[in-house]
Amino acid sequence: MNDSPYWNPRHETMPRDELEALQLRKLTNLLEWTDAQVPWHAKRLRDAGVTADSIQSLDDLRRIPFLTREEWMQGQLDQPPYGPILAAPEEAATRYHMTSGTTGRTPIRVLDSLKDWEWIAEMWCYGFWGFGIRPADVVFFAFGYSTFIGFWGAHYACEKMGCLVLPGGAMTTDQRVKQIAEMGATVVCSTPTYALRMAQEAKALGIDLAGSAVQRVILSGEPAGSIPATKELIEELWGAKAGDTAGMTELGTIMMFECDHQPGGAHIIEDHYIEEVIDPETDEPIPYGEMGERVVTSFGRGFIPVIRYRTRDFVVKVPHDRCGCGRTFDIYDGGIRGRVDDMKLVRGTNVYPRAVEAIIREFSEIDEFQIHLYTAEGIRDEIEILVELPGIPADDPESKKILTALSTALAEAHEGLRFGVKEVDIGSLPRFELKAKRVEDERIVIGTEDERRQT
Amino acid sequence: MSAELNQAEAKLVECYRSLETVLREHGHQLAPFAHRNSIKALAALWQIMNGLDQDPGQIYDLGA
Numbered sequence: 232m233n234d235s236p237y238w239n240p241r242h243e244t245m246p247r248d249e250l251e252a253l254q255l256r257k258l259t260n261l262l263e264w265t266d267a268q269v270p271w272h273a274k275r276l277r278d279a280g281v282t283a284d285s286i287q288s289l290d291d292l293r294r295i296p297f298l299t300r301e302e303w304m305q306g307q308l309d310q311p312p313y314g315p316i317l318a319a320p321e322e323a324a325t326r327y328h329m330t331s332g333t334t335g336r337t338p339i340r341v342l343d344s345l346k347d348w349e350w351i352a353e354m355w356c357y358g359f360w361g362f363g364i365r366p367a368d369v370v371f372f373a374f375g376y377s378t379f380i381g382f383w384g385a386h387y388a389c390e391k392m393g394c395l396v397l398p399g400g401a402m403t404t405d406q407r408v409k410q411i412a413e414m415g416a417t418v419v420c421s422t423p424t425y426a427l428r429m430a431q432e433a434k435a436l437g438i439d440l441a442g443s444a445v446q447r448v449i450l451s452g453e454p455a456g457s458i459p460a461t462k463e464l465i466e467e468l469w470g471a472k473a474g475d476t477a478g479m480t481e482l483g484t485i486m487m488f489e490c491d492h493q494p495g496g497a498h499i500i501e502d503h504y505i506e507e508v509i510d511p512e513t514d515e516p517i518p519y520g521e522m523g524e525r526v527v528t529s530f531g532r533g534f535i536p537v538i539r540y541r542t543r544d545f546v547v548k549v550p551h552d553r554c555g556c557g558r559t560f561d562i563y564d565g566g567i568r569g570r571v572d573d574m575k576l577v578r579g580t581n582v583y584p585r586a587v588e589a590i591i592r593e594f595s596e597i598d599e600f601q602i603h604l605y606t607a608e609g610i611r612d613e614i615e616i617l618v619e620l621p622g623i624p625a626d627d628p629e630s631k632k633i634l635t636a637l638s639t640a641l642a643e644a645h646e647g648l649r650f651g652v653k654e655v656d657i658g659s660l661p662r663f664e665l666k667a668k669r670v671e672d673e674r675i676v677i678g679t680e681d682e683r684r685q686t
Numbered sequence: 687m688s689a690e691l692n693q694a695e696a697k698l699v700e701c702y703r704s705l706e707t708v709l710r711e712h713g714h715q716l717a718p719f720a721h722r723n724s725i726k727a728l729a730a731l732w733q734i735m736n737g738l739d740q741d742p743g744q745i746y747d748l749g750a
Contacts, residue, residue, distance in 0.1 A: 239737050241737070241738075242737065253739060256741070260741060260743075264743075264744060318744075318746075319744070319746035320746070323746040323747075323749065344729075344746055344749075344750060345725060345726060345729040345749070345750045346728075346729040346732050346744075346745055346746075346750040348729070349729045349730055349732065349733050350732075350733060350736070353733050353737075533744045533746070534746070
């Protein structure tokens with residue numbers, strides 16, 4: 232059985248009708264537990280007329296009210312520090328983590344017990360095993376271990392699987408790159424942005440990453456892990472297969488992973504989650520193949536029941552047989568496509584940073600970039616892309632050619648919207664270790680004059 | 687619905703139940719090293735119970 236391509240063969244290849252029956256049973260168990268342990272949730276369920284025994288099919292899931300991040304954050308403000316969502320006493324916890332925290336927003340704070348922490352690692356095991364990682368692997372984590380949950384669960388998953396783990400926290404980029412090469416790491420875990428950053432550093436140090444022992448790069452933390460051009464670039468620079476994963480602090484771990492068949496998306500771990508896709512405006516379900524917002528229900532972390540949580544992530548779900556790996560878990564084609572909140576409205580056109588990055592990464596000469604939004608003449612939205620072009624002097628005709636081609640490609644993909652494209656000095660744009668923040672929105676007026684930014 | 691277990695899986699289920707019983711009924715008799723390592727082992731075995739569809743429930747009251 233140890234040669235199985237699946238971490239849990241029984242569940243990963245379970246016929247869909249049995250898988251859905253398993254989900255239904257786990258859902259009723261979760262509702263019973265939540266109703267008994269979390270008065271705040273129990274009231275919400277009662278107000279909606281939902282009891283565990285009233286859930287007869289997965290369609291009944293839609294009777295349960297959504298949980299939003301805003302409610303969660305408000306709960307924390309009302310009852311600091313965790314809010315009214317805990318299903319077990321704080322003393323039962325052994326881990327504390329929090330979201331990375333976007334400026335001005337309250338971070339989500341979470342607790343886990345020993346059992347929950349084992350489960351968190353278990354989810355990562357599905358992903359690592361499914362991508363071909365085995366006990367003989369040497370896994371380097373390019374991750375600053377902190378209260379941000381990031382790759383913590385993955386670290387424990389690799390220990391559980393019997394891999395040799397190299398925890399690369401509190402190191403500079405050049406130290407990390409040297410250690411990856413010197414220690415013969417076969418697997419590297421990082422954000423897509425930082426995988427590119429390490430590749431740049433390796434080049435500067437004269438280290439041939441493509442010729443190193445690294446065979447697999449596990450990506451997480453940003454949608455870029457499933458942007459084809461970004462992923463191809465990472466695979467080329469590292470001479471390794473790159474696999475996307477996605478998770479969230481609210482769940483404690485990943486909910487999807489790319490298998491080694493690399494079907495252009497990631498399998499949803501459906502024996503531990505129900506993932507719905509809805510229209511973010513109407514809240515109605517979206518069929519296979521269409522983009523919508525993902526809503527997650529988790530059966531794993533009992534400490535903080537997560538039921539119908541609005542993630543604000545955009546996804547496109549496709550059937551499991553899109554992939555030939557034999558798993559019956561459905562797939563998010565293209566991984567996380569972006570976030571509802573990331574969308575920028577520029578002169579009436581929707582601009583998604585992920586879509587912009589996908590185009591920029593087609594230009595291999597571009598090393599780093601930033602999306603800059605500003606208000607021109609006090610009234611007009613403008614968007615410009617700042618790029619670094621190492622190896623090409625600014626006055627070189629080749630440089631102008633690239634900038635023009637990029638501007639044209641961006642306009643064509645955005646209903647003719649004019650994008651300024653400007654070359655900036657090498658090394659002048661920020662570099663990132665965790666989640667990249669490549670959008671600088673300095674507009675005074677956002678969308679309409681009624682939406683004037685507070686200054 | 688509960689999965690059909692092979693002999694090895696059935697032994698592990700038995701092991702979990704036995705360990706849970708020890709902790710529930712006799713945990714107070716164990717020295718710290720034995721108690722805490724048992725809880726850690728229970729947390730790991732819980733994943734097997736869950737993965738085998740045995741509905742292990744929650745074990746926060748035991749410290750896991």
